[in-house]
Amino acid sequence: MAPSAQGRQTVIVIGSGLAGLSAASAALRSSITDVVLLERAAKPGGNSIKASSGINGAPTRFQQQSSRDLAFFSDTVRSAGGRISQGEPNSARRKRLISLLTERSAAAVHFLADDIGVDLTVVAQLGGHTVPRTHRGAGKTPPGADIVSKLVAVLQKNNRFHLKTGCEVTKLLTRTSDTTTVVGVEYRFDNQLFSIAGPVVFATGGFAGDGDGMLARYRPDLASLPSTNEPRPGMHGLLTSAGAQVVDMDSVQVHPTGFVDPLAPNSHVKFLAAEMLRGEGGILLYKGKRFVNELGTREHVSSTIMGLEPSSGPSRQWDVQVLLDPGACVAAASHVAFYIWKGLLSRMKVSELDEATRETIREYSQAAAGKTSDVFGRVAFGHWVLAGGTEDNDKEVCVGWVTPVTHFTMGGVVINDKSEVMTSTLDANEETAIPGLWAAGEVTGGIHGDNRLGGSSLLECVVFGCIAGEQASAKAVVR
Ligand SMILES: Cc1cc2nc3c(=O)[nH]c(=O)nc-3n(C[C@H](O)[C@H](O)[C@H](O)COP(=O)(O)OP(=O)(O)OC[C@H]3O[C@@H](n4cnc5c(N)ncnc54)[C@H](O)[C@@H]3O)c2cc1C
Numbered sequence: 276m277a278p279s280a281q282g283r284q285t286v287i288v289i290g291s292g293l294a295g296l297s298a299a300s301a302a303l304r305s306s307i308t309d310v311v312l313l314e315r316a317a318k319p320g321g322n323s324i325k326a327s328s329g330i331n332g333a334p335t336r337f338q339q340q341s342s343r344d345l346a347f348f349s350d351t352v353r354s355a356g357g358r359i360s361q362g363e364p365n366s367a368r369r370k371r372l373i374s375l376l377t378e379r380s381a382a383a384v385h386f387l388a389d390d391i392g393v394d395l396t397v398v399a400q401l402g403g404h405t406v407p408r409t410h411r412g413a414g415k416t417p418p419g420a421d422i423v424s425k426l427v428a429v430l431q432k433n434n435r436f437h438l439k440t441g442c443e444v445t446k447l448l449t450r451t452s453d454t455t456t457v458v459g460v461e462y463r464f465d466n467q468l469f470s471i472a473g474p475v476v477f478a479t480g481g482f483a484g485d486g487d488g489m490l491a492r493y494r495p496d497l498a499s500l501p502s503t504n505e506p507r508p509g510m511h512g513l514l515t516s517a518g519a520q521v522v523d524m525d526s527v528q529v530h531p532t533g534f535v536d537p538l539a540p541n542s543h544v545k546f547l548a549a550e551m552l553r554g555e556g557g558i559l560l561y562k563g564k565r566f567v568n569e570l571g572t573r574e575h576v577s578s579t580i581m582g583l584e585p586s587s588g589p590s591r592q593w594d595v596q597v598l599l600d601p602g603a604c605v606a607a608a609s610h611v612a613f614y615i616w617k618g619l620l621s622r623m624k625v626s627e628l629d630e631a632t633r634e635t636i637r638e639y640s641q642a643a644a645g646k647t648s649d650v651f652g653r654v655a656f657g658h659w660v661l662a663g664g665t666e667d668n669d670k671e672v673c674v675g676w677v678t679p680v681t682h683f684t685m686g687g688v689v690i691n692d693k694s695e696v697m698t699s700t701l702d703a704n705e706e707t708a709i710p711g712l713w714a715a716g717e718v719t720g721g722i723h724g725d726n727r728l729g730g731s732s733l734l735e736c737v738v739f740g741c742i743a744g745e746q747a748s749a750k751a752v753v754r
Pocket of ligand 1: 290291293294315316320321324326419444503546682715718730731733736
């Protein structure tokens with residue numbers, strides 16, 4: 276590997292989503308490391324910049340009664356489902372990754388808040404979590420955009436950080452004498468090929484937006500669903516060509532609520548109706564009636580919707596409404612204002628709703644007030660304030676149409692607890708890593724099992740991105 280002009284060593288990071296930015300930040304902690312971050316798009320941020328609900332952490336100083344939040348590990352294991360109840364050593368390796376994710380979660384949130392200056396003071400409870408632990412800011416900027424923009428700004432103050440956009444990595448380079456060791460990458464910029472040498476951190480994201488490619492290969496049944504992800508090809512093939520193993524590739528998260536834009540109802544890429552809309556008190560309706568515990572796991576809520584009659588239009592979608600009462604609207608004010616501005620939510624008085632919906636509100640308000648138990652087993656009602664009587668008639672609710680969308684891919688390349696990319700499967704007796712190659716973020720698999728908890732993807736980007744950056748930087752230095 277060629278040192279940089281000042282005798283420093285170069286770490287190469289591919290992808291400028293939160294995993295890549297976290298890796299870059301960690302690698303730069305060593306004063307003799309330069310970071311070159313290669314990004315295919317014209318601007319940094321990837322899908323990370325779209326994140327709208329927040330990042331998990333426990334126990335953090337922002338949580339109320341944080342000392343009592345000891346359930347993040349068990350919530351994650353439960354959400355991971357059948358994948359994790361398989362036999363050892365598979366299950367032990369998965370649990371090691373989950374331990375790292377959850378044990379380092381508070382540090383990840385505090386790092387973003389204290390070192391990067393991100394406001395993460397608002398904490399909500401998302402589906403599948405037993406307590407509120409998903410952090411976001413109180414201002415108007417959604418958490419993904421806030422985290423990415425502040426992290427990029429901090430990184431760009433460092434003269435050892437070099438962000439190169441418009442650069443698509445096309446190949447991993449290996450040693451001529453030992454083709455199992457990665458020594459750099461080849462990339463295309465402005466229709467010309469270049470190469471760069473150094474340890475490589477791969478942070479190229481998932482494949483939920485790759486409908487005709489990787490989704491069609493691993494989950495053909497979901498390939499035609501709309502998606503929240505940018506339509507771009509998955510990059511896992513570059514890693515498998517270097518010997519990486521993949522895991523859980525058929526575990527694709529369908530998010531229950533992508534907004535159906537009334538002006539473009541059949542558009543393939545949908546805006547996410549953030550899960551916190553339900554966490555703060557929103558309910559889901561089909562023909563005016565609730566049909567599910569809105570705070571069940573994404574898998575449960577999505578599959579319940581997909582068991583309903585689909586809509587009659589050309590796209591594969593369903594006619595479900597999300598409804599927020601005035602309390603939920605206030606608690607989610609910045610999101611609501613944005614969605615109303617985009618034409619995805621509209622305000623209506625309770626008296627203007629159809630009779631089926633008004634009856635649902637009457638019943639649900641009783642459960643939210645603790646007078647009855649909820650028929651679908653919902654026990655957390657967010658900030659719901661409607662009382663269910665005639666006094667509600669002039670109060671305003673927000674309503675929008677939503678449908679399931681492909682959102683996140685749990686599967687990806689196998690990594691170990693050092694974020695090294697593995698040539699061994701999770702089941703192998705011995706672990707073998709590809710020298711010179713680390714990965715973090717959605718391109719990796721095995722951490723979330725069957726179902727990722729909302730808020731845990733941004734978290735995995737920070738936790739494993741930082742591990743990958745540190746490890747790659749240490750390797751660069753000892754070379
Ligand atoms: C609408 C939406 C809302 C979400 N909300 C949340 C949330 O609230 N909380 C949460 O935890 N998660 C959320 N997620 C999921 C989360 O945002 C992503 O899973 C996560 O940010 C992925 O980060 P990443 O760094 O792995 O990949 P990305 O952020 O997707 O970044 C990958 C980058 O790699 C680049 N790249 C790809 N291939 C190449 C190549 N060959 N050469 C160079 N560059 C390349 C891409 O252009 C991209 O910029 C949300 C996702 C979406 C789509």
